[in-house]
Amino acid sequence: MRKFREEYLRTRDIDWFIKNGKYHIHATSIRGDLPDIINDREYIMAMYKKVYDLHEIYQPEEIAINLDFIKRTIFKDLQGIELYTAIRNYLPWFVNMARKGFISFDRTNIEDFKDNEYHIVAFPIDITSQNLRLLSDMAIKQTKKDNILYDYIISHKNNISENQETLLKEFNKCKICHCDNKRTLNLISIFQ
Amino acid sequence: MNKLDRKAVQYCREICNRQVLQLRKRNGKEIWDFPAIAVACNAKNTPIYVDHSRGVREQHVYDPLKSELKRIGNIGESSRICSYILGRCAEQHAANKLLKKHKKELNDIYFSKAYRPKTLQVFDYCDNCLYLFSNLK
Numbered sequence: 153m154r155k156f157r158e159e160y161l162r163t164r165d166i167d168w169f170i171k172n173g174k175y176h177i178h179a180t181s182i183r184g185d186l187p188d189i190i191n192d193r194e195y196i197m198a199m200y201k202k203v204y205d206l207h208e209i210y211q212p213e214e215i216a217i218n219l220d221f222i223k224r225t226i227f228k229d230l231q232g233i234e235l236y237t238a239i240r241n242y243l244p245w246f247v248n249m250a251r252k253g254f255i256s257f258d259r260t261n262i263e264d265f266k267d268n269e270y271h272i273v274a275f276p277i278d279i280t281s282q283n284l285r286l287l288s289d290m291a292i293k294q295t296k297k298d299n300i301l302y303d304y305i306i307s308h309k310n311n312i313s314e315n316q317e318t319l320l321k322e323f324n325k326c327k328i329c330h331c332d333n334k335r336t337l338n339l340i341s342i343f344q
Numbered sequence: 345m346n347k348l349d350r351k352a353v354q355y356c357r358e359i360c361n362r363q364v365l366q367l368r369k370r371n372g373k374e375i376w377d378f379p380a381i382a383v384a385c386n387a388k389n390t391p392i393y394v395d396h397s398r399g400v401r402e403q404h405v406y407d408p409l410k411s412e413l414k415r416i417g418n419i420g421e422s423s424r425i426c427s428y429i430l431g432r433c434a435e436q437h438a439a440n441k442l443l444k445k446h447k448k449e450l451n452d453i454y455f456s457k458a459y460r461p462k463t464l465q466v467f468d469y470c471d472n473c474l475y476l477f478s479n480l481k
Contacts (some may be wrong), residue, residue: 163397163432165378165462182460183380204367226465241464262460263468 154193156186162265169199169254170343171292173299174279178203178254179339180245183265187343190293202290208251209286210276212325215250216312217243218272219320219328221335225260225271236319243323246273253279253287255305260336269336272308277327295343304337348392352384352456355394359461381467383434384456387448395438396461400431406443408450409436412476426471434458435473435480451478 156166166181168190190196219239227238246256255275261267311330318324345353363376379396386392402410402419410419417423419431430436439453455477458467469480 159429159432160399162429163380163399165380165460167378180462200363201367204364238464245462258463262465 153195155191156193156196158185161185166196167200167203167249168196169203169292170295172295172297172301172343175301175305176254176287176292177257177301177339178246178249179257179270180259182259182262184259184268185265185340187340189295189343195293199290199292203249203252206252206286206290208248209253210251212247212251212323213327214277215247215274216277216308216327216329217247217274217320217323218308218331219317220330221271222273233319236317240321240323243274247323247326250274250276255301257339268338268340270339271336272305272329272331274326275305275308275329277309277312300342301337304335307331307335346456348384348386348454348456351392351394352382352459353464355384355396356382356459356461356464359396378461379434380460381434381458382461383438383458385435385438385442385453387442387446387452387454390442390446390448393438393441395434395441397432397434398437400429400437402431405431405440409440409443409476412450416472416475423472425475428470428472430472433470433473435469435477439477450476453477454479 161181162183168179168181168186170177170190222239227235230238246258249256253276256273257270258273260269260271308329308331312327313330315324315326315328359382366376379398382396384392384394400420405419413419413430416425417430421430423430435455442448442453458469460467474480
Protein backbone atom coordinates (compact mmCIF):
# COMPACT_ATOMS: atom_id res chain seq x y z
CA MET A 153 0.00 0.00 0.00
CA ARG A 154 1.59 3.24 -1.18
CA LYS A 155 0.39 6.31 0.71
CA PHE A 156 0.33 9.81 -0.72
CA ARG A 157 2.88 12.06 0.96
CA GLU A 158 1.54 15.19 2.65
CA GLU A 159 3.56 17.51 0.35
CA TYR A 160 1.98 15.83 -2.66
CA LEU A 161 -1.56 16.16 -1.29
CA ARG A 162 -1.06 19.92 -0.86
CA THR A 163 -0.62 20.39 -4.63
CA ARG A 164 -3.39 18.03 -5.79
CA ASP A 165 -7.17 17.77 -6.05
CA ILE A 166 -7.81 14.06 -5.57
CA ASP A 167 -11.16 12.28 -6.04
CA TRP A 168 -11.66 9.69 -3.34
CA PHE A 169 -14.40 7.14 -2.82
CA ILE A 170 -15.71 5.35 0.24
CA LYS A 171 -18.84 3.47 1.32
CA ASN A 172 -20.76 4.13 4.50
CA GLY A 173 -23.71 1.76 4.96
CA LYS A 174 -25.76 2.01 1.78
CA TYR A 175 -24.27 5.37 0.83
CA HIS A 176 -21.54 5.56 -1.78
CA ILE A 177 -19.50 8.68 -1.14
CA HIS A 178 -17.39 10.68 -3.54
CA ALA A 179 -15.26 13.57 -2.29
CA THR A 180 -12.62 15.92 -3.73
CA SER A 181 -9.65 16.67 -1.50
CA ILE A 182 -8.47 20.04 -2.99
CA ARG A 183 -5.14 20.24 -1.16
CA GLY A 184 -6.58 18.60 1.96
CA ASP A 185 -5.91 15.30 3.72
CA LEU A 186 -7.24 11.84 2.86
CA PRO A 187 -8.71 9.40 5.41
CA ASP A 188 -6.11 6.75 6.33
CA ILE A 189 -8.45 3.94 5.24
CA ILE A 190 -8.30 5.08 1.57
CA ASN A 191 -4.90 6.81 1.49
CA ASP A 192 -3.60 4.17 -0.92
CA ARG A 193 -2.32 5.13 -4.35
CA GLU A 194 -3.25 1.82 -6.02
CA TYR A 195 -6.79 1.98 -4.61
CA ILE A 196 -7.34 5.58 -5.75
CA MET A 197 -6.01 4.81 -9.25
CA ALA A 198 -8.19 1.70 -9.52
CA MET A 199 -11.25 3.69 -8.46
CA TYR A 200 -10.60 6.40 -11.08
CA LYS A 201 -10.75 3.75 -13.79
CA LYS A 202 -13.85 1.99 -12.43
CA VAL A 203 -15.77 5.22 -11.91
CA TYR A 204 -14.83 6.46 -15.38
CA ASP A 205 -16.35 3.29 -16.84
CA LEU A 206 -19.61 3.68 -14.89
CA HIS A 207 -22.64 4.78 -16.84
CA GLU A 208 -24.83 7.51 -15.45
CA ILE A 209 -27.75 5.78 -13.76
CA TYR A 210 -29.75 8.83 -12.68
CA GLN A 211 -31.41 11.45 -14.81
CA PRO A 212 -30.81 15.14 -13.96
CA GLU A 213 -34.30 15.43 -12.43
CA GLU A 214 -33.34 12.67 -9.97
CA ILE A 215 -30.42 14.71 -8.62
CA ALA A 216 -30.57 17.43 -5.96
CA ILE A 217 -28.06 20.27 -5.77
CA ASN A 218 -27.17 21.83 -2.42
CA LEU A 219 -27.69 25.26 -3.94
CA ASP A 220 -28.39 27.39 -0.86
CA PHE A 221 -25.14 26.31 0.79
CA ILE A 222 -23.15 26.85 -2.40
CA LYS A 223 -24.57 30.35 -2.86
CA ARG A 224 -24.22 31.47 0.75
CA THR A 225 -20.87 29.89 1.61
CA ILE A 226 -18.79 28.91 -1.43
CA PHE A 227 -19.67 31.92 -3.58
CA LYS A 228 -20.83 34.33 -0.88
CA ASP A 229 -18.92 37.26 -2.42
CA LEU A 230 -20.59 36.95 -5.83
CA GLN A 231 -23.94 38.18 -7.10
CA GLY A 232 -26.12 38.12 -10.19
CA ILE A 233 -24.75 36.74 -13.46
CA GLU A 234 -21.25 36.37 -11.98
CA LEU A 235 -22.65 34.17 -9.20
CA TYR A 236 -24.54 31.88 -11.56
CA THR A 237 -21.62 31.62 -13.98
CA ALA A 238 -19.42 30.51 -11.08
CA ILE A 239 -22.06 28.00 -9.93
CA ARG A 240 -22.45 26.57 -13.44
CA ASN A 241 -18.67 26.10 -13.63
CA TYR A 242 -18.61 24.55 -10.15
CA LEU A 243 -21.35 21.93 -10.51
CA PRO A 244 -20.52 19.63 -13.46
CA TRP A 245 -17.88 17.49 -11.73
CA PHE A 246 -20.13 16.77 -8.75
CA VAL A 247 -23.41 16.38 -10.64
CA ASN A 248 -21.69 13.88 -12.92
CA MET A 249 -20.64 11.83 -9.88
CA ALA A 250 -24.13 12.09 -8.37
CA ARG A 251 -25.63 10.79 -11.63
CA LYS A 252 -23.34 7.75 -11.26
CA GLY A 253 -24.86 7.06 -7.84
CA PHE A 254 -22.49 8.84 -5.45
CA ILE A 255 -23.27 11.40 -2.80
CA SER A 256 -20.75 13.98 -3.93
CA PHE A 257 -18.86 16.10 -1.39
CA ASP A 258 -16.37 18.93 -1.74
CA ARG A 259 -13.96 20.32 0.83
CA THR A 260 -15.44 23.61 1.95
CA ASN A 261 -12.58 25.91 2.95
CA ILE A 262 -10.21 25.55 0.00
CA GLU A 263 -7.87 28.27 1.30
CA ASP A 264 -6.98 26.36 4.49
CA PHE A 265 -5.60 22.87 3.82
CA LYS A 266 -5.84 21.97 7.53
CA ASP A 267 -9.63 22.47 7.54
CA ASN A 268 -11.20 19.09 6.68
CA GLU A 269 -14.84 20.20 6.72
CA TYR A 270 -16.81 18.97 3.71
CA HIS A 271 -20.24 19.84 2.31
CA ILE A 272 -22.56 17.97 -0.03
CA VAL A 273 -22.67 19.44 -3.53
CA ALA A 274 -25.02 17.01 -5.31
CA PHE A 275 -26.72 13.71 -4.53
CA PRO A 276 -29.25 11.25 -5.97
CA ILE A 277 -32.61 11.77 -4.31
CA ASP A 278 -33.58 8.09 -4.23
CA ILE A 279 -31.04 5.31 -3.94
CA THR A 280 -32.64 2.22 -5.42
CA SER A 281 -31.55 -1.35 -4.87
CA GLN A 282 -30.74 -1.66 -8.57
CA ASN A 283 -28.31 1.21 -8.39
CA LEU A 284 -26.77 -0.13 -5.19
CA ARG A 285 -26.11 -3.42 -6.95
CA LEU A 286 -24.19 -1.69 -9.76
CA LEU A 287 -21.97 0.18 -7.34
CA SER A 288 -21.48 -2.76 -4.98
CA ASP A 289 -19.44 -4.57 -7.67
CA MET A 290 -16.81 -1.85 -7.51
CA ALA A 291 -15.18 -3.00 -4.24
CA ILE A 292 -15.29 0.48 -2.71
CA LYS A 293 -13.70 0.47 0.74
CA GLN A 294 -16.20 0.42 3.57
CA THR A 295 -16.00 2.51 6.72
CA LYS A 296 -15.75 0.74 10.07
CA LYS A 297 -18.95 2.23 11.45
CA ASP A 298 -22.10 2.07 9.34
CA ASN A 299 -24.52 4.93 8.82
CA ILE A 300 -22.42 7.69 10.40
CA LEU A 301 -23.77 9.97 7.72
CA TYR A 302 -27.40 8.89 7.97
CA ASP A 303 -28.77 11.92 9.85
CA TYR A 304 -26.71 14.35 7.81
CA ILE A 305 -27.87 12.94 4.50
CA ILE A 306 -31.50 12.64 5.60
CA SER A 307 -31.51 16.31 6.63
CA HIS A 308 -30.56 17.18 3.06
CA LYS A 309 -33.08 14.78 1.54
CA ASN A 310 -35.89 16.26 3.64
CA ASN A 311 -35.30 19.76 2.26
CA ILE A 312 -35.75 19.35 -1.48
CA SER A 313 -37.95 21.43 -3.75
CA GLU A 314 -38.54 21.99 -7.44
CA ASN A 315 -36.01 24.08 -9.31
CA GLN A 316 -37.11 27.59 -10.18
CA GLU A 317 -33.63 28.90 -10.87
CA THR A 318 -33.76 29.85 -14.54
CA LEU A 319 -30.11 30.97 -14.57
CA LEU A 320 -28.85 27.44 -13.85
CA LYS A 321 -29.48 26.55 -17.51
CA GLU A 322 -28.01 23.08 -18.09
CA PHE A 323 -28.81 22.18 -14.47
CA ASN A 324 -32.38 23.46 -14.49
CA LYS A 325 -33.81 19.94 -14.38
CA CYS A 326 -32.04 19.11 -11.11
CA LYS A 327 -33.92 19.59 -7.86
CA ILE A 328 -32.76 22.08 -5.26
CA CYS A 329 -31.82 21.27 -1.66
CA HIS A 330 -32.48 24.04 0.85
CA CYS A 331 -30.32 23.01 3.76
CA ASP A 332 -28.90 24.95 6.69
CA ASN A 333 -25.92 26.88 5.34
CA LYS A 334 -23.68 25.90 8.24
CA ARG A 335 -23.96 22.15 7.66
CA THR A 336 -20.51 20.70 7.03
CA LEU A 337 -18.84 17.52 8.26
CA ASN A 338 -15.22 16.68 9.03
CA LEU A 339 -15.05 13.64 6.76
CA ILE A 340 -11.41 12.90 7.63
CA SER A 341 -12.02 12.43 11.34
CA ILE A 342 -15.36 10.64 10.74
CA PHE A 343 -13.79 8.05 8.47
CA GLN A 344 -10.51 7.47 10.40
CA MET B 345 -12.04 38.39 -18.64
CA ASN B 346 -8.55 39.42 -19.78
CA LYS B 347 -6.38 37.27 -22.06
CA LEU B 348 -4.34 35.86 -19.18
CA ASP B 349 -7.48 34.64 -17.43
CA ARG B 350 -8.87 33.24 -20.69
CA LYS B 351 -5.63 31.33 -21.24
CA ALA B 352 -5.68 30.02 -17.66
CA VAL B 353 -9.29 28.83 -18.04
CA GLN B 354 -8.42 27.15 -21.35
CA TYR B 355 -5.51 25.40 -19.63
CA CYS B 356 -7.85 24.21 -16.86
CA ARG B 357 -10.08 22.57 -19.48
CA GLU B 358 -7.01 20.93 -21.07
CA ILE B 359 -6.07 19.54 -17.65
CA CYS B 360 -9.55 18.02 -17.27
CA ASN B 361 -9.41 16.54 -20.79
CA ARG B 362 -5.95 15.12 -20.15
CA GLN B 363 -7.20 12.80 -17.43
CA VAL B 364 -10.14 11.69 -19.57
CA LEU B 365 -7.77 10.85 -22.43
CA GLN B 366 -5.49 8.87 -20.13
CA LEU B 367 -8.44 6.93 -18.76
CA ARG B 368 -9.60 6.15 -22.29
CA LYS B 369 -6.17 4.97 -23.45
CA ARG B 370 -5.43 2.71 -20.46
CA ASN B 371 -1.93 2.28 -21.84
CA GLY B 372 -0.50 1.18 -18.52
CA LYS B 373 0.56 4.66 -17.44
CA GLU B 374 -0.46 5.78 -13.99
CA ILE B 375 -3.51 8.01 -14.09
CA TRP B 376 -2.55 11.60 -13.55
CA ASP B 377 -3.87 13.22 -10.36
CA PHE B 378 -5.54 16.58 -10.86
CA PRO B 379 -3.41 19.55 -9.82
CA ALA B 380 -5.05 21.84 -7.28
CA ILE B 381 -4.24 25.14 -9.01
CA ALA B 382 -3.46 26.36 -12.52
CA VAL B 383 -2.32 29.80 -13.58
CA ALA B 384 -1.09 31.78 -16.60
CA CYS B 385 1.57 34.48 -16.73
CA ASN B 386 3.40 36.69 -19.16
CA ALA B 387 5.68 39.72 -19.33
CA LYS B 388 6.14 42.49 -21.90
CA ASN B 389 6.93 40.99 -25.34
CA THR B 390 6.68 37.38 -24.15
CA PRO B 391 4.07 34.75 -24.95
CA ILE B 392 1.74 33.50 -22.23
CA TYR B 393 3.01 30.60 -20.13
CA VAL B 394 0.78 28.26 -18.15
CA ASP B 395 1.55 25.79 -15.38
CA HIS B 396 0.06 24.11 -12.33
CA SER B 397 0.97 23.35 -8.72
CA ARG B 398 3.37 20.40 -8.46
CA GLY B 399 6.69 19.25 -6.97
CA VAL B 400 9.94 21.11 -7.44
CA ARG B 401 13.65 20.36 -7.86
CA GLU B 402 16.03 23.15 -6.99
CA GLN B 403 18.28 22.48 -9.97
CA HIS B 404 15.34 23.23 -12.32
CA VAL B 405 14.61 26.68 -10.88
CA TYR B 406 16.02 29.69 -12.74
CA ASP B 407 17.28 33.05 -11.52
CA PRO B 408 16.11 35.56 -10.43
CA LEU B 409 13.35 33.35 -9.00
CA LYS B 410 15.85 30.94 -7.43
CA SER B 411 17.76 33.63 -5.54
CA GLU B 412 14.52 35.28 -4.35
CA LEU B 413 13.13 31.95 -3.13
CA LYS B 414 16.33 31.36 -1.19
CA ARG B 415 15.91 34.73 0.55
CA ILE B 416 12.76 33.43 2.28
CA GLY B 417 13.70 29.81 2.86
CA ASN B 418 14.87 26.55 1.32
CA ILE B 419 13.33 25.39 -1.96
CA GLY B 420 11.17 22.35 -1.23
CA GLU B 421 10.43 23.41 2.36
CA SER B 422 8.02 25.82 4.06
CA SER B 423 9.22 29.39 4.06
CA ARG B 424 9.57 31.89 6.87
CA ILE B 425 6.51 33.67 5.46
CA CYS B 426 3.89 30.96 5.02
CA SER B 427 3.39 27.23 5.36
CA TYR B 428 3.21 26.46 1.64
CA ILE B 429 6.25 24.71 0.21
CA LEU B 430 8.61 27.01 -1.69
CA GLY B 431 8.76 26.27 -5.40
CA ARG B 432 5.57 24.18 -5.60
CA CYS B 433 3.06 26.94 -6.34
CA ALA B 434 1.52 27.22 -9.81
CA GLU B 435 2.58 30.88 -9.99
CA GLN B 436 6.22 29.99 -9.28
CA HIS B 437 6.21 27.21 -11.88
CA ALA B 438 4.64 29.42 -14.54
CA ALA B 439 7.10 32.24 -13.81
CA ASN B 440 9.95 29.73 -13.92
CA LYS B 441 8.87 28.60 -17.41
CA LEU B 442 8.92 32.22 -18.54
CA LEU B 443 12.33 32.89 -16.94
CA LYS B 444 13.81 29.82 -18.65
CA LYS B 445 13.25 31.49 -22.05
CA HIS B 446 13.31 35.23 -21.27
CA LYS B 447 15.53 37.48 -19.21
CA LYS B 448 13.03 39.28 -16.97
CA GLU B 449 12.72 40.47 -13.39
CA LEU B 450 10.03 39.07 -11.08
CA ASN B 451 8.22 42.39 -10.94
CA ASP B 452 7.95 42.35 -14.76
CA ILE B 453 5.70 39.28 -14.66
CA TYR B 454 1.89 39.47 -14.72
CA PHE B 455 -0.44 36.67 -13.69
CA SER B 456 -3.96 35.47 -14.24
CA LYS B 457 -6.15 34.55 -11.31
CA ALA B 458 -5.27 31.20 -9.73
CA TYR B 459 -7.92 28.67 -10.77
CA ARG B 460 -8.98 25.27 -9.52
CA PRO B 461 -9.11 23.22 -12.76
CA LYS B 462 -12.12 21.05 -11.84
CA THR B 463 -14.44 23.88 -10.86
CA LEU B 464 -12.77 27.17 -11.98
CA GLN B 465 -12.99 28.47 -8.41
CA VAL B 466 -10.49 31.28 -7.79
CA PHE B 467 -7.85 30.87 -5.08
CA ASP B 468 -6.19 33.65 -3.11
CA TYR B 469 -2.47 33.96 -3.81
CA CYS B 470 -0.31 32.61 -0.96
CA ASP B 471 1.98 34.87 1.06
CA ASN B 472 5.08 33.41 -0.62
CA CYS B 473 3.85 34.43 -4.06
CA LEU B 474 2.63 37.83 -2.84
CA TYR B 475 6.14 38.46 -1.51
CA LEU B 476 7.88 37.27 -4.69
CA PHE B 477 5.74 38.90 -7.37
CA SER B 478 4.84 42.56 -6.83
CA ASN B 479 2.23 42.46 -9.62
CA LEU B 480 0.11 39.99 -7.63
CA LYS B 481 -0.96 42.63 -5.13
